[in-house]
Amino acid sequence: MEMKSNPIAxxxxxxxxxxxxxxxxxFHSWSGNTHCLAEAVAAGAALGPEVKVEMRRVAELRxxxxxxxxxxxxxxxxxxxxxxxxxxxxxxxxxxxVLGCPTRMGTMSAEMKCFIDGLSTLWRAGAFEDKVGAAxxxxxxxxxxxxxxxxxxxxxxxxxxMVIASPGYTAAIFEDAGSPYGATATSKVQGVRVRxxxxxxxxxxxxxxxxxxxxxLLQRGRDxxxxxx
Ligand SMILES: Cc1cc2nc3c(=O)[nH]c(=O)nc-3n(C[C@H](O)[C@H](O)[C@H](O)COP(=O)(O)O)c2cc1C
Numbered sequence: 001m002e003m004k005s006n007p008i009a010x011x012x013x014x015x016x017x018x019x020x021x022x023x024x025x026x027f028h029s030w031s032g033n034t035h036c037l038a039e040a041v042a043a044g045a046a047l048g049p050e051v052k053v054e055m056r057r058v059a060e061l062r063x064x065x066x067x068x069x070x071x072x073x074x075x076x077x078x079x080x081x082x083x084x085x086x087x088x089x090x091x092x093x094x095x096x097x098v099l100g101c102p103t104r105m106g107t108m109s110a111e112m113k114c115f116i117d118g119l120s121t122l123w124r125a126g127a128f129e130d131k132v133g134a135a136x137x138x139x140x141x142x143x144x145x146x147x148x149x150x151x152x153x154x155x156x157x158x159x160x161x162m163v164i165a166s167p168g169y170t171a172a173i174f175e176d177a178g179s180p181y182g183a184t185a186t187s188k189v190q191g192v193r194v195r196x197x198x199x200x201x202x203x204x205x206x207x208x209x210x211x212x213x214x215x216x217l218l219q220r221g222r223d224x225x226x227x228x229x
Contacts, residue, residue, distance in 0.1 A: 008125040058112055061114060103137050133160075138187050167182060
């Protein structure tokens with residue numbers, strides 16, 4: 001990830017009053033399942049004109065040309081490859097950060113972990129304190145580690161000092177899809193690869209809405225504090 005020379009100044013500059021809430025949906029995906037949920041999260045987070053929602057992907061660790069030539073994933077990866085790779089400025093500027101990646105070996109993908117580990121300079125500058133966080137994942141088997149991946153993302157957000165907007169059962173859809181820890185989808189059913197279902201996408205939209213709403217409440221609280229002080 002790109003690192004700028006003076007992150008502390010940038011973090012401070014970001015904190016001076018801005019009217020809009022910025023939501024960054026940051027995902028890693030190869031075959032598009034997690035990207036599909038990322039789009040649903042972004043749609044749900046778009047609460048109104050005062051909320052700016054952006055999507056970014058984390059950098060690949062593999063050569064992208066190799067991924068594009070892969071028979072199984074190449075054409076799927078090509079669909080969202082044009083989505084910009086996240087920079088440190090994207091992260092600094094976000095009030096709400098929703099992270100999503102495939103479940104790999106029962107936890108977050110190495111690409112997402114590498115991205116998070118690369119945040120340490122911003123972390124030391126306090127860039128993540130009071131940012132709102134939420135998480136989503138896809139996995140190919142019903143019990144393949146969805147919750148462990150979501151919890152691994154939550155652990156990272158906890159270390160960064162973020163405020164986690166857990167979905168819990170705050171929307172009725174979480175009774176049927178997703179989980180109280182974040183949005184999920186299972187990408188293989190009876191051996192057949194499937195895209196996230198309508199219900200999975202609805203849960204992802206609910207997650208985006210919830211994270212943006214908590215972000216708005218925090219922002220309004222900060223604004224009120226400024227007026228009162
Ligand atoms: C290296 C690797 C490890 C994986 N590990 C798991 C796993 O632990 N559990 C599981 O259910 N699926 C696992 N999967 C399957 C992916 O999580 C699943 O296909 C996911 O939907 C891919 O997301 P994407 O389409 O966004 O790339 C693994 C896939 C790869 C390539």
